[in-house]
Amino acid sequence: MSIPPDRLPQRQGWLLKLLWLASAGFATTGLAAMFALSPKVLYADPWRFTGHFLSTAWPWKVLDADNGHREILPNLVRVAELHWLDGNQWLQIVVGALLACATIAVLANAIRREPVPPLAKAAALLVAVLGIFWLGNERSLAHGSESVHAYLVMLCLVSASWLLSGADADRSPGLLAAVVALGTVATYSFGSGIACFAAFLAMLLLRRAPWRPVAVIAAAALAAVLLHLALGNSGVDPAMRFSPVEQLSTLLRWLSAAFVYAGWPLLDPKLAAAIPVEMVRAPSLVVAQAYEHAFGPVMLARWPHLVIGLAGCLWLALASHACHRRPQRQRVEQVGLAMAWFGLTVGLLVAVSRAGYFIQHPSQVVAPRYLPWSSLFWAGLAMSAAIRSEPRRLYRRSLAILLIGVVLVPSQLWMAHLADHTRSTAGMTGLGVAVGVLDPAMVLGESVLGEVTETRPLLQRAQKSVFAWPETQAMGKPVKSSQPVPVQHLQLRPVDNALGPPGYAVSFDLEASPCARLLLVDAQGVASGMAIRKDRHGHWQGWALASAGWQARVVAFCNRPLAAIPVN
Numbered sequence: 001m002s003i004p005p006d007r008l009p010q011r012q013g014w015l016l017k018l019l020w021l022a023s024a025g026f027a028t029t030g031l032a033a034m035f036a037l038s039p040k041v042l043y044a045d046p047w048r049f050t051g052h053f054l055s056t057a058w059p060w061k062v063l064d065a066d067n068g069h070r071e072i073l074p075n076l077v078r079v080a081e082l083h084w085l086d087g088n089q090w091l092q093i094v095v096g097a098l099l100a101c102a103t104i105a106v107l108a109n110a111i112r113r114e115p116v117p118p119l120a121k122a123a124a125l126l127v128a129v130l131g132i133f134w135l136g137n138e139r140s141l142a143h144g145s146e147s148v149h150a151y152l153v154m155l156c157l158v159s160a161s162w163l164l165s166g167a168d169a170d171r172s173p174g175l176l177a178a179v180v181a182l183g184t185v186a187t188y189s190f191g192s193g194i195a196c197f198a199a200f201l202a203m204l205l206l207r208r209a210p211w212r213p214v215a216v217i218a219a220a221a222l223a224a225v226l227l228h229l230a231l232g233n234s235g236v237d238p239a240m241r242f243s244p245v246e247q248l249s250t251l252l253r254w255l256s257a258a259f260v261y262a263g264w265p266l267l268d269p270k271l272a273a274a275i276p277v278e279m280v281r282a283p284s285l286v287v288a289q290a291y292e293h294a295f296g297p298v299m300l301a302r303w304p305h306l307v308i309g310l311a312g313c314l315w316l317a318l319a320s321h322a323c324h325r326r327p328q329r330q331r332v333e334q335v336g337l338a339m340a341w342f343g344l345t346v347g348l349l350v351a352v353s354r355a356g357y358f359i360q361h362p363s364q365v366v367a368p369r370y371l372p373w374s375s376l377f378w379a380g381l382a383m384s385a386a387i388r389s390e391p392r393r394l395y396r397r398s399l400a401i402l403l404i405g406v407v408l409v410p411s412q413l414w415m416a417h418l419a420d421h422t423r424s425t426a427g428m429t430g431l432g433v434a435v436g437v438l439d440p441a442m443v444l445g446e447s448v449l450g451e452v453t454e455t456r457p458l459l460q461r462a463q464k465s466v467f468a469w470p471e472t473q474a475m476g477k478p479v480k481s482s483q484p485v486p487v488q489h490l491q492l493r494p495v496d497n498a499l500g501p502p503g504y505a506v507s508f509d510l511e512a513s514p515c516a517r518l519l520l521v522d523a524q525g526v527a528s529g530m531a532i533r534k535d536r537h538g539h540w541q542g543w544a545l546a547s548a549g550w551q552a553r554v555v556a557f558c559n560r561p562l563a564a565i566p567v568n
Helices: 010-036 045-055 072-084 090-113 118-133 135-141 144-164 173-187 191-206 211-230 244-255 257-262 269-273 278-295 305-325 331-353 355-360 362-366 368-387 391-435 449-462 470-474
Strands: 488-495 503-509 517-521 527-533 539-545 553-556 563-566
Touching (some): 010 391, 090 144, 118 331, 135 144, 135 391, 144 368, 173 211, 191 331, 244 257, 244 331, 244 368, 269 278, 305 368, 331 368, 355 362, 368 391, 517 539
Antiparallel strands (some): 517 527
């Protein structure tokens, strides 16, 4: 039975409160990042997705696989957003946030039902929240297009695992059908979804289930794979090769990625040197230089990453063996182990299917886009351990989990900075597409210039995304203005243009503006450029088309001309 909170020792009572506060803090921060740091324009893969949606007939626009991922349900959300909301990314952000919250709600409900002390529940919940909302997962949290498929897969995984952990799951055809349905939804939401079936099979084997449900889950997995292959464009590389030693090394490095980003500035001298506080920068730089000298660049290093990944695999093996031998198994313990087996299976699929890619780009093994899945591996292990803590170990284990949360707090800052930099890069790319000027020397992040240039005319013809902005629709037209307000330090720097004739990169300073985007008007009064705020210090940047006799004015448009800003 649960121990009433008023009977807990005083120090356990304080620890309980701190664990709840930490869970609330990480969840709030993660949700804030989803809304504040997600790009509101196309970025990375969505350039390719959107071009496909605008050039492909129904239903293949949602059924076709992309790079091996058949994202049917996420594609439905994306197509709806494109046609009904002009592709402004908000529907994906909101749906992704709801799915992430639903995932945590399922786990929280499962934890609440366990007959364990409140301290164990609070520790397990904090681990679950970290697995979803730690900003190390910014690639999913702060990208609307990523959040929909990532958290839909996670929701299917934890919901089906919870159903399958019940005592009557083996004997209930209805529950088994629901598990199969959730696994199928996950499979057709993202390529990693097929690993849900591996997690379900692991759960059944751990609990010594009869052969019938095992056969049903295995048959459902096979059917899902065969249907994916039958629909074509499966992403299977015919030249795929198997190199067990190298791919095992890749898997172990892949599993260690969470530790890399948790301590990034202490492992990468470039990041350490950029720390703004001298008292922190100096010792961090010493540690990072020593690490790089001992093991090599952090994104390429094999040691100690292999040891970390191997330790995780051994932990999973021992925890699974203990669960298998135990006559009474807690449901959350089983769900946690299912999450870990899912993460391990995803890592194995990535290591095998992307083997050729990793040979050409070895640093991508620990790329942030894989981090949500490897984070789920560690979160599942820790949640399983937390929920079954023995009374004599409960306080120390719960304290250790709280300390993990404390240790991860600094990484919230640098991963949020990474997400904000990505948002800024996406914004400048989208702005350039709207204006028709994009410096080919500009680093586009994960956006591919060829995909951007191919999709631009499709967007322009459909008047979607950046071409739905009122400022973009004013481009090339005379703009009347009033209420002049001066800007400072205007610069027009000539640049080559990947989208057409040469143009300008624009920058100026302006503290306050009624609009998120400002138009630049040339000497003839025609809107020929656009700028957005670069930072909180009043710095603006943008792009402009080349125009004869530039005597620029910056115009706040906001659906109609509100103010003209003469430039000295």
